[in-house]
Amino acid sequence: MKAKRSMALTMAAAMTLGLVVSNGTLAKADDVVEIKFPTYLAGENVGAKFFLPEVERFNEKYEGKYKITVEEVPQASYADKIKQLAQQNKLPVLVHAPGSGGIDTQWFKQVILANDMAYDLSDFAKENPDVAANWVDGSVDFCTVDGKLICKPLSVIKPVGLFYNSSMYTSDKDIKDMSMDEFMESLGDNKIAFQTAENGWTSALLLAALIGNEEGGADLLNNNTDEKLYDYTAEPFVNGVAKLQTLLENNASSNTIGAAYADAANAFMSKNASIICNGSWMSTEFDASSSDKWSNDFSGDDVKATIYPGNIALTNERNYGEFWVSNNATDEEKEAAEAFLAFRDSQEEIEALLLAEGGTAPKLTYTDDFKNKLKENRILSELSESMDENTKYVATLGDIFPASVADTEFGKLLPKLADGTLTPEEFCQELTKKAEEAKQ
């Protein structure tokens, strides 16, 4: 009887304790400072190809002193994970900057900055002048809030242009030297790889270029990156949307309605479309090593890169850079995180990144070795050479839309623009309504 009672008591206690006791992890005493953080630059994300080996290079260089372990998270889940960790005050040491990985700037300001959760990197900048010298001015300015440097600013900007298949699309002039109307006329029967699902990324890029080509359009986009734009009924926006609708009607690849990013990329790499708008990071898809993704006699050798008509490239240097350090990290963890940021912004790593993903480091004096290697990468060289002193840089729609509009609402309305259910004016009004709903 006694044994029975003890057993019952133990079972009940175990069941109850099992509910209320949370899991804990024991800190391991070690001389090596180990930091672990989640990243979306993993798996199928094109950024993983460079980032994960970079972490390994860091671990090799600082073996016995620092060790970084990354937790690979799908891009679609990254922002949610960080938001949940912030709510629990369990932020990882290093966090991707707002504007990347689905983290919106509104949340960053309202939660992280308002509660002083981002570590001030001003001392890091002073202690590493060679690193800080590489940072882009606009980004440094944007990352400085109330005298604190709350994110590591950008060293590399990646102006976004377009890729075209030269075996399908030919023209007398370079695309960047054409006006938008000339470009649309030059298309003939050529198709563009649009996206009308997910976040409508490739379509959003072309729309930004279309708006940028309208009178006052570039200013409309560039002047609203700080506080976001909530009204899309201005003339340049509506005109840009009208031209996008014309292109969707006349020059969209057959799979456009409902096309996700993979569908758009597939349309381009199967010769169903001769043009795709995307960043330099896509150039790796045109290497022979990615030929398993090609079909219908597509060849990466035929792909050329340039920027948009009207000599427009899409980029926004007024943003929160790449990473920020959580204020609740220990001093040792902050030291390790700063070592990684300094490593990432060293001359060798910046040049390696440019060779892998393209872009430009405006404050860096390139080595001769880098220049020679860049020439070997035909597509990245073409993109780099397409930009000159007259190039107009325009922010993307992702920089001016509130989070839910950028992530879902824009893509959800695109099929209705493509099939003519909505006029350009109605499309802009609907989008404005969605942005209003996103307001606090």
Next chain:
Amino acid sequence: MKKSKKVAVSKLEQKNYKWIYLFLLPSILIFLIFYLQPIITVFYTSLTKWDGFNKPVFIGFKNYITMFQNEAFQISLRNIILWSIIAATLHVGFGVLVAFILYQKPKGWKFTRAVFMVPNVISAAAWAMIYKFIFNDDMGILNNIIRKFNPDFHVQWFFSSPYAFWAVTITWLFYAVIVTLIVLNDLMAVPEELTEAAKVDGATGWQVITRIQLPLCRNAIGTGMICSITARVAMYEQIALTTAGGPGDDTMSLPIILVKSIQDMKYGYANANGVIMFILGLITLAVINKAFRMNESVY
């Protein structure tokens, strides 16, 4: 006046009560921590402006007023009503029909019952992805079959109005195995003497079904309807992974609005949405309970 008599409890029973309470403790804790506390939080925060991190600010019924004026919310309610009607009629009707067919124990009825169960063990997310491929214009099986007869046929079912609503509906319409199983269970419990007696009195097969078996299964059918309709109110994966509520707001639903509100850091508004879903669930429960007299014995 008659005094209520105190029931005498033996010492042994008193001892047992201690153990009963002790073993009930985990369940009570689960209820308090994981159900009651969140429900109270959801109700309270639905009356606040809250970004999920900073302190909620009480704003009364502003979230509800904004919500009822919102077009996407109105479309969601319309969609939920339509889906509920379809669930209560076609979906449950199909489940009941299959149950009656299986009750006749035709050849291979056990195999059919097992096969009918298969979609239920596949996650809603995977099922949504399967349908995304089935309805794909380029490689989907449906359009490829249609193109055998009409080579120029092109429709992206999930991305074109007005097809998207119906495409989403198809993803769940014929998967009524829960309804089938509970109705079949009730059917098998119907005493054979009743049907035999009816047949002796000259009742036709149709009369046996409509006058005896169906009325005796009304609790199971009612339960099936509650499950089906509340599943429509809370339906998320099938929409999020196919249309995300689009094109435009054509397939919008309350859970999609809820998630979007969280994305925009409007937790108070999201919870107001949650409260409406909760109330819709309660209304469904009350109406079907009443309509099917589920609290009364069927025999």
